[in-house]
Amino acid sequence: MNKIKILLVDDEVNLRETICELLIYQNYTVKLACNGQEALNLLEHWTPDLIICDIMMPVMDGSTLHRIIKDIHSLNSIPFIFLTAKKENNIMRKCLLEGADDFIAKPFRIKELIAIIKSKVARFERIKNTQNHLYPGDNNFLLHEINTPLNGILGSIELLIENQQGLDKKEIATFYKSIKASGERLNRTMQNIILYQNLKNNFVEFNDNATAEIETTFLIAKEEIFKSYEGQEKRIDFEIETALIKISQEHVQFILFELIDNALKFSANNKVIIVSGQKFNESYYELVITDFGIGFSEEELNKIGAGQQFNREEREQQGLGLGLFLSKIIIKKSNGVFTIVSKENEGTTIKIFFPLHNPTILD
Structure with missing residues (x-):
């Protein structure tokens, strides 16, 4: 108990x-x-x-x-x-x-x-x-974020069943791709909700001895991201200095995926996202993610939380807004530092300071 x-x-x-x-x-x-x-x-x-x-x-x-x-x-x-x-x-x-x-x-x-x-x-x-549930907000965004991909899956399957004989291979492949994308979106939403509940109830363990190689983890996260952004690989301009940081690879990969995905999502397709990482000093590694997208007002930044979304009618972003909130919590629980600076219609810069693993110091 x-x-x-x-x-x-x-x-x-x-x-x-x-x-x-x-x-x-x-x-x-x-x-x-x-x-x-x-x-x-x-x-x-x-x-x-x-x-x-x-x-x-x-x-x-x-x-x-x-x-x-x-x-x-x-x-x-x-x-x-x-x-x-x-x-x-x-x-x-x-x-x-x-x-x-x-x-x-x-x-x-x-x-x-x-x-x-x-x-x-x-x-x-x-x-x-x-x-004991995630607050969905006044406009029931939680229901929307579950129903939208679910309807995409069920609708595509229904069309495939009804038109088995009339669809060519290319059309069928398009439906399969749509089903996969909707399934991945639904899975991500549900996994983030579960993680939110586990963090809220202090069920997530943070091992002080866990480490991750930042460059390798970034490349894994980048590859995963571009499964949803095919043909847009050039949108990320990156320079990551290799280093061993004191946080699990699973957590680093989650943070990188969520924050870079947000940067891409809130920027026009012709805008580049800049990701840079280097040792800040003997104790911390600095990672900076900069986009030139829609940005947020100071008031909106102060309201960032689980389930928080902003001007959805204008921005049409997908997701519950959990990614940024969860990343911030994980970074703080891992003894890191998280900062965010943003201006409307100019963009957003997120800086993360991860503790460096120092093998000369006994953990």
């Missing part, structure tokens, strides 16, 4: 450590943050079952953290308990009106805290059991 995961956010070191030890003794898994910004950084790649948070903190206070979380669909159902030394009724009322699940004034009894935790986690488990 998986342990219940708790995120504890408090700037008072002694209190934070004391509560942490008590919760670990009660068999909870606990991660700590000293302010709201540090908590948000953790939440990008780790999903707790409950958040306990102080109100008054430097950098980002508890109320601001709570408001931000409530705007993130994948996080807003997580129970949020406020801790504070302030006992004024207006503070408590304000927190509860803003949607907090409970409020505990310091000092408090550990039995009281444990009882509240058990109650709130039980409610969250019921929510997860009934709503």
Whole structure:
């Protein structure tokens, strides 16, 4: 049975450590943050079952953290308990009106805290059991992304059956190609949804000893990509310096495929994608993917998440928008750094800093 995961956010070191030890003794898994910004950084790649948070903190206070979380669909159902030394009724009322699940004034009894935790986690488990699915958005993009390739497969098969005698070999081959493309799109959508759920539930293992040769992995990913972009091989201009990085080849291949596919997809057919990679320093390898496509606004970049799509009616992109989101999470969980800069109608540049494998340092 998986342990219940708790995120504890408090700037008072002694209190934070004391509560942490008590919760670990009660068999909870606990991660700590000293302010709201540090908590948000953790939440990008780790999903707790409950958040306990102080109100008054430097950098980002508890109320601001709570408001931000409530705007993130994948996080807003997580129970949020406020801790504070302030006992004024207006503070408590304000927190509860803003949607907090409970409020505990310091000092408090550990039995009281444990009882509240058990109650709130039980409610969250019921929510997860009934709503444990990828959020498809207001326009039901999830249904669209499953039905579109499925209809392509079934429609092509039906036409093949109905016209067995009237189709020549070239026409039949065209239908087979269409079925294969639709099947691959559907498979990719489903695999990404499964990966999203596994990452969300912390089921994906990240081996600290895993390594990948970046140039070889890039060439494998490129070959896989051009199965869907036949005749467009010249659209990628690349120069990759060989290096051994500390991340599994499976994860690197996934990241490269998703990000380069996005760059191609959001660019006109006459636009070139530039991919470059080289050692940044003794600790990191820098990979840069640049396209000159439609780009994104600052507001859109801030909203990137699972299932997020932008101006679909104008852009007609395929996919749930999971690739970019999942790549970002995998990079962070592998102790890498991910940055993205984009301008509308100018293009997008993604920089990834992968940790380098250094054989002189014992893992």
